[in-house]
Structure formats: C-alpha cells, structure tokens
Amino acid sequence: MSALAVVFHRNRLMSSYLIVAALIAVLLVSGAALSDRFLTLRNLSNLFQQAVVLGLVSLGQTFVILLGGIDLSIGALVSAVTVALASFLEAQPDMIVVGLVAVLVASSAVGALNGILTIALRVHSLIVTLGMSSIIFGAALMYRKEPGGSVPPVIEDLAYGSIGIVPYTAIALIAVYLLAGLWLQRTRSGRMLYFVGGNYESARLNGISVKWVTVLVYTLSGLCAGIAGIFLTAKTGVGDPRIGSALTLQSITPVVVGGTILAGGTGGVFGTFLGLLLVSMLNNLLNFSGISSFYQWVIQGIIIILAVGLRTPKRD
C-alpha cells in the first residue's frame, strides 16, 4: 500500500485522477487525429517548454492550498523576478550565479514574509498576498515601465536547451514534482502540512508547530515563483513587469483540476501534475488546430468546471 493510500481516502482522489487522465486521453486521441505532428517528440518537448512556468507556480500554489490558504502574489512575484534578473544580467553579464541565487533568495524572502504576516495579523492569506501582490507589482513598475534588459545566451539555453532529446525544462519540471511528492508523502514537515491544512486547532493541540509549517509553505511558494521567473526570463530574454499578471489565477487551475480542495488538507502534487498536463495539452492542441486564443480561454473554463464538477460527490 502506498503512503498516499494510507493518508487519504482512496476513492475521491482516485476518481479525480481518473477523470483528468481520461480527459488527457481524449485530447491525445483527438490530437493525433487532427495532425500527425501532434504526437511527436518535438511537440512533446514544446509542450514542456510551454508548461514549465505554469507548472512551477502551480506547484507552489498546491502547497499553499493544501494548507488551506491561497497565494495571490505569485504573478507579481514572477514578473518582478524577470525584471530584476534581466536588469541585473544586462549590467553584470558575468555574474550569472550571483544573479540567480539573489532572485531565488529574494523571492523566498517575499514568500516567508507572506507567511509571517498571515500568522502575525491572523487574517486569511488571501488578504496578505493580495496586498503583497500590489506592492511587488508597483515596485517592479517603478523600476521598469516597459519590457527591457537582456540575458546572456547561457540563460536562454535553460528554456530551449536539452540533453539529447530531453529538454532542460522537462527535467526541471519532473525533478521538482518528484521532490515535492517525496516531501509531502514521506517527510515529517510534509505530513505536518496536511495536518495543519486539515485542522489547524487539532494540529496545534497535537504539538505541531503550525507557525513554522505556515512560514515554510509560503517560503516554498515564493521559491517556486522565483524559479518560474528564471525560466520565464530565459524564454523571453527580457524583464517585463506585467508578464506574470495572468499567472496568479492560472496557477490555481491545475491544482483544483487535480483534485486538491480549496479547504485544505486533501490533495497532492500528483493531481496538480495531471492538471498541468491537461491544461498544457489543451492549449497546445488548440494552437495546432489554429483556433483563436479567445476560444482557448472558453474551452479551458469549460474543462475546469467539467473536471471538478464530475467528481464532486452528489448528495441525495
């Protein structure tokens, strides 16, 4: 019996996974029918290159939602990271490592601050992160109003390079998801996250350091946004204070589609990964069919409601 099955009621999560997997299968079949270029290795690596940013922010969002919160500062943070990194590397093209470490530390610190404020002010994280989002967005705009800056080719390689046929983005994405799964299922702090998200009072009375867990989770969400920002800078080659704004809400989609519930305590990263595949594959397929992006939004909305609606247990 896997650890996952011990911790959760199998049926509900399994039904989420099956529904999402079935939808992915439908996409695969219709994609193959529409175009012979769809089911190619080339397109698959395209898919990962397109999915990596959303995948990273959704991972951070999964942790926060499992805790029963929500992180609305993700998009602004990603934008700010692109601005900071592209500006710094334009000025200091030789200090790549310094630049990367600095943005990761800074974005983690912003996340930690979200966690600390949520605890200290005793308000829902929605409010804290909404405020934080506005602050970061404003700060990024003060620094750079239009897209600009540049990155050395080594950085751009992150987004487009590969080892053999496997793109770096795919390696990075799969590696962080595996690590996250291991953390959640097999470590004390991961388990504590489920306890705190499942029942805050019970967790406290069981001697679990709820504050520490909270700060850790928001820090990780900040770190994920930082890594996502690096990949996004690599992809576009510039810093853009507005580039991430849509990511905040987009980051929630794979999480809820993957069966993690907003109340916290139930779900996991495997579901988010499936949700990410579904969303990315859908957009990829719609691109192939030459359907306008307006329709893509509509169809994506239908898929969200469908995936969540199909599995909700019906009451009599």
Place this chain on the structure above:
Amino acid sequence: MSDPVLNLKAIEKYYPGVKPLDRVDFSVQSGEIHALLGENGAGKSTLTRIIGGATKPDSGVIEYCGQVVHWRSPKQARDAGIHVIHQELALFPELTVAENILIDNQPRNALGFISTSAGIKRAEEALNRLGVAIAARARVQDLPLADQQMVEIAKALVGEVKLLILDEPTAVISGREVDLLFDNMRRLRRAGIGIVYISHRLEEIFEIADRVTILKDGRVAGVSAVRDLTRESMISMMVGRRLEQIFPARPATPSVGQVVLQVNRLRAGPRVKDVSLSVRAGEIVGVAGMVGSGRTEIAQAIFGDRSIEAGEISIGDSPQRLDGPRSAIALGLGYLTESRKDEGLFLGMSVAANIVAPMLGAVTKYGLLQARMEQTIAKEQIAAFSVATPSCGTRVHNLSGGNQQKVLFSRWSRIASRLLILDEPTRGVDVGAKVEIYRLIRELADKGIAVLMISSELPEVVGLSDRVIVVAQGRVVGELEGPAISEESIMNYAVVSTERGADLARGPKEITA
C-alpha cells in the same frame, strides 16, 4: 388516553445494504413528552427525518391528527405544525432574535417592506408564550447557548405547533439551563403539544418523559410508561444484552502512586481564578461543575495551551512553565479535548495518520516517514482499543462517534505516559461504546497513568472517579473521596457555590455603581 397527534404504523426504510427502520410503530399523544431512546445507529435520526418530512418512508403509514399524510417536504410538515429542533441549531448568529424567530414570515408594512417593529412584537409574543426573558432585538450570537435553544423553540411557536421534536437538546447545556428547558417543556405539554424527546442521558428521561420508545437496530425494542422502567431495564433494552456493570470495578486497594500533577493556586484568564488540585499516578480524578465554570480552561492551562497569570503547575517533582502543547506532549501529557471534530481529529485523514500525529518522530527514519512503522503502531493501537475500522487506512470521517473517540484514546495513550486529561470523554457516544470507554480509562489508570476527567455527566463522574473535584466560578469549591462521592453531594457543592458566587460577583458592582 387522548388522541394520538402522531401515529406511525409499520414504517420501513431501506438503503442499499442496510435497513435503518424495520416495521416501526410509534405514536405520540398530544400533551405528552415521549422519549425516543436508542444507541447511535438504532434508527432515531431516520425516524425523526421521516416524521419531519425530510425523508420518505419506503412503506408504512403516517397518521397525523387522525389523517393519513404523505409529506413531500420538511416545509409541508412544518406548516402542518411539526417542528424538529436539531442538536446543531439552525440559527443565523449575525441576525437578531426577532429576525431568527420570524425567519420566513417577516411582517410587512403597507409598502411591502419588512416592518421591524411589527416583527419584534410578534417575536416577543412567541417568547412570552415560552415565558423566557430574551430581548427580541439582541443578536443571537450574543446569547448563551441555552437561550439560543429557546429562540429555536420560539421559532416553532410562531406558527401553530402540535408536535415538537427535540434532538439531544441537553448535549450542549447543563445545570440550571437544563432545568429551564424542562420547565418550558412542561409548560408546552400543558398547552397540549406533543413532544418527542431524544437524549442519551437516562436520568433526564426519568425526570421529564411520560413514555418511552426504545429502538434497537431499526426495530422497536420496547414501548412503556417511564414509571414502569428502571435505568437497568432501559439500558438492557437499548443494547439488547444485560449490562452487568456499566462502570469497571475500582481497584481493591486505593491508589498510592506518587503525585504526578500538582496545581497550586492557579489563575489563568477570566474563568480560572483560584484552582489547586493534585492527581496521583493510577488515580482517576473527576472534575465536575457547570458548563462555564472553568473546567475546560483548567485543562488548557495544564496542557500549556493557556497562559498562566499566577500560581504553579508541577509535573512530577518539578514546577513547569509550559509554552505550548508541544512541551506538554514532550513531558508525557495527553489531552483529549471536548470537541473531537474541531480540536482533536483530522477527519479527512486515515486512522493511522491520526494515531501517530503527535509522534511523527517515532515513525521517521533517515528523515523519511516509514509507512510500515506507522502501520505497525496503528495496528497495535487499533487492536488494544478495539477500534472498529475496516483498515488503518480508512478515513476517520467514516467511523462512528464511539470509534472516533477510541482513535483519540489510541493516540493519546501512547503519548500520555504520565497524565491524561479527558474532557467529556463520552460526549455523543452511545451506551455500548461508553461502557467500553469506561473500561479503557480504568485500564489506563491501572497502568499507572494519572487521569484527570472533566465531565458533565454526573453518573459518569460518580461511577468512575476515585476522587472528585467540584469547580464553580473558576474556583475549586469542594473535593469528595470514596463513599462521599454522590450526585447529590456534587450538585450540592456546584449549585450552592454557584449561587453564592453569583451573589459575591454582584455585590461589589452595586457598590461601585
């Protein structure tokens, strides 16, 4: 006999795999308080839902006021005069008493807008019929629970009510509040209303009910006038077997263990003013007192979950300043809280995860949780406490109240090597499970654990405790030991002290004003 207001004949209900009601006959006279008894799962709630129109029976006849009826909705039953008052009150805490009472028929003025003044008048009429002094303009959230319950009853009295169903109304109130409720029930009985009364507390049945119907596994196990029954005969009908003894025998030799917990002149917040007590190893000390007397707050202070303003708490020989539950757990203390769902269990998680929650360190190796170690511990505890669960991976949410409580015992018995604090250990648990839990508590004490047990159920305090501490108004007002422990002696301390305490509290205020 007068005419029955409600007469159910051969009511049956099927669900896939279970039959919650099997040819149940049930009748209530007008002007009668009829108790409905049974263990959890005996069919009480299904029967209540059928009477109230929330569920349709699969077969059988419902006669209401002499007419055969088929309720299509709870609203239809309510309009006909049947009101069900659930344990979880259906009130809107942010709204006023009047708005709650007139929820779906607020009077309107000539322009069609809601008229507040007319509404308050009608609400006051309903409250007057009950004889309670509750301000119709007060917000429900500012009222004590007992008053909230009265508001719920007043809701029923706005329309024409013929049958009132009260589902465990005393689970959340105690002492004088119960007396007030019973007074009002008697008043309604005199007014000719039929009342169905559901409760797990047998002593209340004897106090208030005229007749009793006992359900067992979806069938009627007996119908009788209450005066023809004894406590023992009721219990044996409910559980379907004779219970030789509800409470386990006290050890022949009185406990002589060392003092494990010593509390000296503790003050912690508005509800704990001056508390001294001690518990020795192997001893069960009961804490009795009214709801609101500070019982739970004392437990929280001992467990490090409430800051201490004055006084001292010693565990073993050394005084402790606990900074939170984690330090208490490290010292070998366990705390089974009053509300297992809100402050105890992780309902969405497995039995195993719940059991090992405070001891994750014990199932971690090389920095990773070991599922096998976790399951080994869980299985040991499930066997030791005979938790009825399909597997240790089952979600706790799917277990009965009694088994959820046993999961908590499984958890804390491994942590609480020195002191186990129990707050209402048998709340919402049926008689069969209660008996098992009493046995478990005694076994833990026999292993040398000091047990501090808070309970509102006096028979439980009397039947299980080696020593009893009575608390009122945040102070210890009495201590009883051995044969001196009785319901009367406890009530004597609790009530007398409460009255005196209330006088004392009022005195100085009048002087300053």
